[in-house]
Amino acid sequence: MPSQDVLPEQAVSTPSAARPRKPGRGGASRRPSHWWVPWAFAAPGLILFLLTTGYPLVRSLQISFYNWSVLPTQASTFIGLDNYIRALGDPQFWTSVVNAGVYLLMSVPATVALGLFFAILLQKKMPGRTLFRVLFYIPVVTSWVVVSLLFKFLFTTDNGAVNWFITDFFSFSDHAVPWLEQRWTGLIAISLLGIWKNLGWCLVVLLASLGGVGEELYEAAALDGANAWHKFVHVTLPGIRGTLLFVLVLQVIGAFNVFPSVLLMTNGGPAGSTEVPLTYMYKQAFSFLDFGYGSAMSFILAIFIFIVSFAQFKFLGEKKETLR
Amino acid sequence: MMKKLVTLSSIALLAAAGLTACDTGGGGAQSAAVSTLSSGAAVSGEITFWHAYSAGGGEIKALENTVIPNFEKLHPGVKVKAMQIPDKDMHQKLVTAAAGQSLPDVVRADIVTVPELAKIGVLTPLSEAMPDFQSWADKMFPGPLATNKYNGKSWGLPLDTNTKVVIYNDEALKANGVASVPKTLDELKAAADKVGGKYILAEGGSGAWQMLPYIWSNGGDMTDPDVKKSSGYLNGPKAVAALQMIVDLYNKKAIPGVILGGSGGTPTGDGLPKGMYPTIVDGPWTFPNMATSYPNFHPQTSPMFSGAGGSISVVGGEDIVMTQQSKNKELSAEFIRYMLSPDAQKAMGQVGQLSAEKDMAETMAAIQPYYGAFLEQLKTAKPRPATPQWAKVDDIFTKQAQLALQGKLSAQEAMDAAVAQIDPLLAQG
Numbered sequence: 234m235p236s237q238d239v240l241p242e243q244a245v246s247t248p249s250a251a252r253p254r255k256p257g258r259g260g261a262s263r264r265p266s267h268w269w270v271p272w273a274f275a276a277p278g279l280i281l282f283l284l285t286t287g288y289p290l291v292r293s294l295q296i297s298f299y300n301w302s303v304l305p306t307q308a309s310t311f312i313g314l315d316n317y318i319r320a321l322g323d324p325q326f327w328t329s330v331v332n333a334g335v336y337l338l339m340s341v342p343a344t345v346a347l348g349l350f351f352a353i354l355l356q357k358k359m360p361g362r363t364l365f366r367v368l369f370y371i372p373v374v375t376s377w378v379v380v381s382l383l384f385k386f387l388f389t390t391d392n393g394a395v396n397w398f399i400t401d402f403f404s405f406s407d408h409a410v411p412w413l414e415q416r417w418t419g420l421i422a423i424s425l426l427g428i429w430k431n432l433g434w435c436l437v438v439l440l441a442s443l444g445g446v447g448e449e450l451y452e453a454a455a456l457d458g459a460n461a462w463h464k465f466v467h468v469t470l471p472g473i474r475g476t477l478l479f480v481l482v483l484q485v486i487g488a489f490n491v492f493p494s495v496l497l498m499t500n501g502g503p504a505g506s507t508e509v510p511l512t513y514m515y516k517q518a519f520s521f522l523d524f525g526y527g528s529a530m531s532f533i534l535a536i537f538i539f540i541v542s543f544a545q546f547k548f549l550g551e552k553k554e555t556l557r
Numbered sequence: 558m559m560k561k562l563v564t565l566s567s568i569a570l571l572a573a574a575g576l577t578a579c580d581t582g583g584g585g586a587q588s589a590a591v592s593t594l595s596s597g598a599a600v601s602g603e604i605t606f607w608h609a610y611s612a613g614g615g616e617i618k619a620l621e622n623t624v625i626p627n628f629e630k631l632h633p634g635v636k637v638k639a640m641q642i643p644d645k646d647m648h649q650k651l652v653t654a655a656a657g658q659s660l661p662d663v664v665r666a667d668i669v670t671v672p673e674l675a676k677i678g679v680l681t682p683l684s685e686a687m688p689d690f691q692s693w694a695d696k697m698f699p700g701p702l703a704t705n706k707y708n709g710k711s712w713g714l715p716l717d718t719n720t721k722v723v724i725y726n727d728e729a730l731k732a733n734g735v736a737s738v739p740k741t742l743d744e745l746k747a748a749a750d751k752v753g754g755k756y757i758l759a760e761g762g763s764g765a766w767q768m769l770p771y772i773w774s775n776g777g778d779m780t781d782p783d784v785k786k787s788s789g790y791l792n793g794p795k796a797v798a799a800l801q802m803i804v805d806l807y808n809k810k811a812i813p814g815v816i817l818g819g820s821g822g823t824p825t826g827d828g829l830p831k832g833m834y835p836t837i838v839d840g841p842w843t844f845p846n847m848a849t850s851y852p853n854f855h856p857q858t859s860p861m862f863s864g865a866g867g868s869i870s871v872v873g874g875e876d877i878v879m880t881q882q883s884k885n886k887e888l889s890a891e892f893i894r895y896m897l898s899p900d901a902q903k904a905m906g907q908v909g910q911l912s913a914e915k916d917m918a919e920t921m922a923a924i925q926p927y928y929g930a931f932l933e934q935l936k937t938a939k940p941r942p943a944t945p946q947w948a949k950v951d952d953i954f955t956k957q958a959q960l961a962l963q964g965k966l967s968a969q970e971a972m973d974a975a976v977a978q979i980d981p982l983l984a985q986g
Contacts, residue, residue, distance in 0.1 A: 499820055
C-alpha cells in the first residue's frame with residue numbers, strides 16, 4: 234500500500250526519486266518493488282491530461298506542417314515549415330503580436346500594481362472587508378462573454394456611458410470618441426476590461442501570500458525605526474517576491490492569450506488593426522479553413538511565451554531561493 | 558525538477574508526434590457515389606436540421622410551432638430536431654462539424670457558403686440525388702437558384718431569398734431638412750451636403766454585402782462574369798468611384814462610424830426607428846424585428862439609390878442543403894420538399910422570409926405590403942460572386958475598404974491592393 238507522505242504530483246515529476254530516498258519515518262511500508270504505486274495514483278489525472286491536452290497539442294503540431302484539409306477523408310499535403318515561414322512574413326501576424334504586446338504593457342503592470350495595492354488595503358482589519366473581497370472577485374468568475382458585451386456597451390460611440398461622461402458629464406470634449414472603431418482607443422478599452430477582470434484574481438493570490446509574511450519581521454523593522462514605506466519595500470515586497478513573480482508570469486501569459494474580449498468588442502477590426510494572435514489564428518482556422526496556418530502561428534506564439542516566461546524567471550526570480 | 562519535467566514532456570511530445578504522424582494523408586479525395594433517392598416513398602426516423610432563423614421576429618416560433626409539427630403530422634413517426642445556430646457562428650460550426658464528422662442531416666445555409674461547403678465535400682448534390690430536382694429548380698427565380706451551382710452540379714435549393722432596399726424614417730429626414738428620400742446616388746450626395754455634419758445614411762459594415770449595391774448601381778463590378786479575376790473590375794473607375802463616394806460621405810460625417818465594423822455604434826435597425834439615421838439599406842427581416850422593438854415606428858421603403866448602372870441591390874438568402882453524412886437521406890429529401898412547399902413557405906413568409914419561388918410571389922405580396930418593394934428590387938438584384946474562396950475574398954475586400962474609410966489609403970490604392978490579393982484566390986477556384 235502507498236505510504237501517505239508521497240504526494241502524487243511529487244511522484245510524477247520525479248518518479249525515480251522515490252526509491253533511493255531516506256527510509257520513511259513510518260517504517261517498512263516503502264518497498265522498492267512498489268515503483269508503480271505513484272504512477273497508479275497519478276494515472277487518472279495523467280490520462281486525462283494526455284487525452285485533453287497532450288493529444289490535441291501533438292495533433293496541432295502535426296497539422297502545422299501540413300496544408301491541412303478539413304475533412305478526415307481528404308488528403309492533406311506535407312509542406313514542412315512553409316506555414317511557419319509564411320507566418321513570420323505575414324505583416325498581419327506581426328500586427329497581432331504587437332497588439333498583444335501593447336495590451337500586455339497597458340494591462341499587466343496596472344493589474345498587478347492595483348492588485349497589490351488593494352490586497353494590502355484589504356489585509357487590514359476593517360468593516361466590510363469580506364464584502365470588498367467578494368466584490369473584487371465577482372468579475373473574475375463572471376463569463377468573459379458577458380463582461381465583454383458589457384464593456385462593448387459602455388464604450389459604444391453614440392450613447393455609451395463612457396462617451397456620456399466625456400461629452401455630457403465632464404464636458405471634456407464635444408465629440409464622442411469612436412472607441413471601438415480605431416486602433417489605439419480600441420486597445421485601451423480592451424485593456425481596461427482586462428485590468429478590471431483580472432484584478433480580483435491578482436488580489437486574492439497576493440492576499441494569501443501577504444498573510445504568510447511573518448508578523449515578527451514587521452515588529453523587528455518597527456524596532457529599527459522603519460516607516461510604512463520602508464516596511465513595504467524591505468519586508469512586504471521581499472516576503473511576497475515569489476508570489477509576485479508567479480502572478481506576473483501568469484498575467485503575461487494571459488495577456489498573450491487575450492481572445493474573447495477582442496473577438497466580441499472589436500472583432501480585430503477595423504481593418505485588422507486591433508487583431509491579436511488568437512483572433513487572427515481563429516479566423517485563419519475557422520473562417521478560412523486554414524488549420525495548418527493557424528496551428529503554426531499558435532506554436533510560434535507558444536515559443537514566444539516560453540521565452541518571455543523563461544526570461545522573467547531568469548531575471549526576476551534570482552533571489553527567490555533565499556527569500557522563500 | 559523543472560528541467561526534468563521539461564525534458565520528460567518534450568520526449569513524450571516527440572514520441573507521440575512520431576506515432577501520430579503515421580496516420581496522416583488520409584485516403585485521397587472523397588468519391589462517394591451519389592445514389593438516387595426515390596420520391597414519395599414512406600419515410601420514418603429522425604433527422605437534425607440546423608438553421609440560423611432569428612428568435613426576434615418570430616421566425617423560430619413559426620418553424621417550431623407550425624412548420625415542423627405540420628411536417629411530422631404528415632409523416633407520422635417522423636421526428637425533426639431543429640437547432641438554432643447564431644448566424645455569425647454558422648460557418649465555423651459547420652466546418653468543425655464537418656471535420657468531426659458530426660454534421661446534421663439538413664442545413665439552412667447562407668447562399669455564399671454553399672460553393673465552399675460543396676468544395677470541401679460535405680454536401681450531397683441534390684441535382685443528382687433527388688429525382689424530382691428539376692421540377693423544384695424550375696419553380697425558382699434564377700438568381701437564387703444559381704447560388705447552388707458548383708462544379709457543374711447543384712448542391713441545394715433556395716429556401717428563401719432577399720435583397721436590400723432603402724428603408725427610411727420620414728420624420729428624421731424632414732427634421733434634417735431633406736424633403737424627400739434620395740432616389741439616386743447624386744441625390745444622396747446632395748442631401749449629405751444639405752444636412753451638413755448630420756447623418757444621412759447608415760451602413761452596418763464595409764463588407765461586400767454592404768458595398769456591392771453602391772458599386773453595381775454606379776456601374777462597376779467586383780469580378781468578371783466568370784468570377785475568374787477582379788483586376789480591371791474592382792479597381793476599375795466605376796467601382797472605385799462608388800467606394801470613394803462612401804468614403805467622402807464618411808469623412809463629412811454623413812455616415813456614422815458603425816460602417817467600420819458595427820461593434821462600437823448603434824446598429825442600423827435601432828438607429829433608424831430612433832431617428833438617428835434617416836436612411837439605411839436593409840432587408841425584409843428587419844421589419845418584424847423593428848415591429849417588435851419599436852411598435853410606433855412606421856418604416857418606409859424606396860429602391861436602392863440608382864446610378865449609371867441602374868438601381869442594383871444584392872441578393873441574399875439561404876439555401877437548403879443535405880449533407881453527405883446524413884444517415885436518413887430519404888427523410889432529409891422529404892423534409893426539404895416540405896420546406897419548399899407552399900404551406901411552409903407561407904408560414905415562414907409571415908415572419909419575414911421571402912420565398913424564392915416564382916409562383917409564390919403573389920402570395921408573398923399579399924402577406925406583407927412591404928414585400929412589394931423587395932420583390933421589385935429582386936428583379937435587378939445580383940448575387941455576390943460565387944466562389945469557394947468567398948470568405949477570404951470578402952475579408953480582403955472588407956479590410957481594404959476599411960483602410961480607405963480610415964484614410965490610410967485612397968479608394969484607388971485600396972482596391973488595387975485588394976485585387977492583387979483576390980486574383981490569386983480566384984485562380985485557385
